[in-house]
Amino acid sequence: MSEPLGRRPRADSKTRKPREERWIELREVAAQIFFEKGYEAASLQDIADRLGILKGSLYYYIQSKEDLLFAVVSEVHAEGLAIITGLAEGEGTPLERLERVLIGHVEHECRNLLSTAVFLHEMKALSAERQMEILGEGHPYLSVFRRLVEEAIAAGEARSELDPALATLSILGSTNWVYRWFQPSGRASARRVAAQIAEQSVLGIATAKGAKARAKRSSA
Amino acid sequence: MSEPLGRRPRADSKTRKPREERWIELREVAAQIFFEKGYEAASLQDIADRLGILKGSLYYYIQSKEDLLFAVVSEVHAEGLAIITGLAEGEGTPLERLERVLIGHVEHECRNLLSTAVFLHEMKALSAERQMEILGEGHPYLSVFRRLVEEAIAAGEARSELDPALATLSILGSTNWVYRWFQPSGRASARRVAAQIAEQSVLGIATAKGAKARAKRSSA
Numbered sequence: 001m002s003e004p005l006g007r008r009p010r011a012d013s014k015t016r017k018p019r020e021e022r023w024i025e026l027r028e029v030a031a032q033i034f035f036e037k038g039y040e041a042a043s044l045q046d047i048a049d050r051l052g053i054l055k056g057s058l059y060y061y062i063q064s065k066e067d068l069l070f071a072v073v074s075e076v077h078a079e080g081l082a083i084i085t086g087l088a089e090g091e092g093t094p095l096e097r098l099e100r101v102l103i104g105h106v107e108h109e110c111r112n113l114l115s116t117a118v119f120l121h122e123m124k125a126l127s128a129e130r131q132m133e134i135l136g137e138g139h140p141y142l143s144v145f146r147r148l149v150e151e152a153i154a155a156g157e158a159r160s161e162l163d164p165a166l167a168t169l170s171i172l173g174s175t176n177w178v179y180r181w182f183q184p185s186g187r188a189s190a191r192r193v194a195a196q197i198a199e200q201s202v203l204g205i206a207t208a209k210g211a212k213a214r215a216k217r218s219s220a
Numbered sequence: 221m222s223e224p225l226g227r228r229p230r231a232d233s234k235t236r237k238p239r240e241e242r243w244i245e246l247r248e249v250a251a252q253i254f255f256e257k258g259y260e261a262a263s264l265q266d267i268a269d270r271l272g273i274l275k276g277s278l279y280y281y282i283q284s285k286e287d288l289l290f291a292v293v294s295e296v297h298a299e300g301l302a303i304i305t306g307l308a309e310g311e312g313t314p315l316e317r318l319e320r321v322l323i324g325h326v327e328h329e330c331r332n333l334l335s336t337a338v339f340l341h342e343m344k345a346l347s348a349e350r351q352m353e354i355l356g357e358g359h360p361y362l363s364v365f366r367r368l369v370e371e372a373i374a375a376g377e378a379r380s381e382l383d384p385a386l387a388t389l390s391i392l393g394s395t396n397w398v399y400r401w402f403q404p405s406g407r408a409s410a411r412r413v414a415a416q417i418a419e420q421s422v423l424g425i426a427t428a429k430g431a432k433a434r435a436k437r438s439s440a
Contacts, residue, residue, distance in 0.1 A: 041260035121341065163416060166408060170417045173397025174390040181389055188386060196383060197390045204424030208431075 023061055026051065027075065030068045031114040039069055039122040066126060073123055074134045076115040080108045081140055088144050094151035095158065095202050095210050096217065101144060102198035106175050109182075110190035116179040145171060149205065157210030171201045243281055246271065247295065250288045251334040259289055259342040286346060293343055294354050296335035300328045301360055308364050314371035315378065315422050315430050316437065321364060322418035326395050329402075330410035336399040365391060369425065377430030391421045 029050050033042045044065050048055040062068050087100045109116050123131060146168040152158035158167070174197055182193060203211055249270050253262045264285055268275040282288050307321045329336050343351060366388040372378035378387070394417055402413060423431055 038258040038260050040258050162420075163408065163412070166413060166416045167420065169397070169401055170394040170420050173395070173400075173417075174393035177389070177393025177397060180393075188383065192383070193386060196386045197393075200382075200387060200390050200421075200424035203426075204420035206423075208428075211428075 026058070026061055027068070027071050028114075031072045031118050034069065034072065034118045034122055035114050039065075039118070039125045044068075066130070069118070069122060070126060070130050070134075072115050073119040073126070076112050076119050077134050077141075079112075080105060081144075083108050084141065084144050088148060093157060093213070094148050094155050095206060095214060098145070098148040098152060099198045099202045099214075101148060102171065102175055102201055103194040105141075106178055106194035106197055107190050109176070109178050110184070110193065113179050113182060113184075116176075120176065120179065142168060142172060152205065152210065156207060157213070158205040159207050162205055167205050170204070174201060246278070246281055247288070247291050248334075251292045251338050254289065254292065254338045254342055255334050259285075259338070259345045264288075286350070289338070289342060290346060290350050290354075292335050293339040293346070296332050296339050297354050297361075299332075300325060301364075303328050304361065304364050308368060313377060313433070314368050314375050315426060315434060318365070318368040318372060319418045319422045319434075321368060322391065322395055322421055323414040325361075326398055326414035326417055327410050329396070329398050330404070330413065333399050333402060333404070336396075340396065340399065362388060362392060372425065372430065376427060377433070378425040379427055382425055387425050390424070394421060 026047070030047050033046050033050060036042075037046065042065070044058055045055050047068070048058055058068075062071070083104045084101045087104045088097055090097055090100060092100070123134075126134075146164060149158060149162075149164050149168050149171070153160055153162065153164060178193060178197070182190070184190070202214065206214065246267070250267050253266050253270060256262075257266065262285070264278055265275050267288070268278055278288075282291070303324045304321045307324045308317055310317055310320060312320070343354075346354075366384060369378060369382075369384050369388050369391070373380050373382065373384060398413060398417070402410070404410070422434065426434065
């Protein structure tokens with residue numbers, strides 16, 4: 001279906017796309033520079049130089065270096081959170097859904113290595129208000145994992161003697177760590193990496209019953 | 221047994237201890253400052269200010285900021301490696317020894333949160349030669365874990381369909397991640413945290429046979 005011509009914002013549509021493209025490129029380059037030099041040592045001048053534009057042109061998109069950090073980390077966080085929230089709400093037992101959530105999380109991370117690194121290393125450089133704007137009161141990512149761990153315990157799929165908070169942090173660690181070593185052009189694909197880490201994670205907390213039901217599902 | 225008085229380096233022994241104490245304190249403060257500001261942004265002036273001494277006095281111990289980073293990261297690495305190497309060479313099946321190694325690693329990390337963080341975030345700021353001096357050709361930490369994973373697979377205690385390299389990196393992630401969230405004064409002790417993460421890690425790779433033998437050992 002095409003938009004009625006009369007309502008099309010024509011003058012705008014000519015300039016908007018390149019502007020959006022430049023804004024995407026700016027965030028990518030900012031993630032690179034923040035990753036390479038660290039946020040504190042990186043300057044807007046470094047970013048402008050890498051883009052081959054004047055530093056003054058950056059102020060069309062942002063007012064400060066912190067705006068750029070906020071854009072990078074809030075985007076990667078919101079995107080990953082949308083993916084795992086969707087997967088957590090799917091069909092299946094809690095352990096099944098947890099495994100799918102972990103696969104989705106690791107695959108997203110493998111597609112966004114630099115911005116994940118910046119999120120994990122530089123979040124603390126944002127003002128408390130902006131950290132709150134991204135993370136809210138809790139840690140929404142961790143909460144999705146934790147709710148599934150608790151549901152799996154309640155369903156008898158995960159061991160009841162586990163401390164659910166520790167179990168969740170242990171799983172978060174093995175999945176988050178991927179940004180440190182994953183090579184997109186390496187021997188193991190993102191899909192393979194995600195599948196094995198998710199499998200180790202769920203079997204690490206599963207009861208014998210939970211593990212058996214999982215094996216039955218995979219061989220079905 | 222006491223040293224023969226005549227051979228005692230008396231003049232030296234009066235000054236040596238305070239000097240060594242100051243050197244320990246200097247490394248602790250350097251780890252703090254590198255952690256807080258990031259290595260690149262931190263200055264020797266920041267470190268001298270925190271210690272309440274003149275910047276010039278630092279040159280008694282080091283020649284450059286990089287010397288200090290090297291001291292911090294090489295020490296925490298060498299100490300941790302000595303612990304896990306000793307545990308890896310102990311008695312028991314490969315999976316048993318892997319579990320003990322992981323406990324030792326996490327407990328050491330919990331005792332050295334700041335220097336672990338600096339090791340994990342700032343190692344890349346060292347010259348290639350100095351990184352090599354610490355890590356050698358491979359990654360000695362990872363090699364200890366990996367050898368035990370491979371031995372456990374060979375012994376039928378861990379699943380043969382696992383990719384040993386990925387299995388090891390997944391385990392390394394959940395154990396290393398601890399530096400990001402562990403609170404020495406928190407609800408869970410280092411011992412409790414280490415025990416549960418090590419348990420999840422080994423059960424995450426164990427065969428049914430390996431898990432059963434482990435349960436038998438723990439209940440014995």
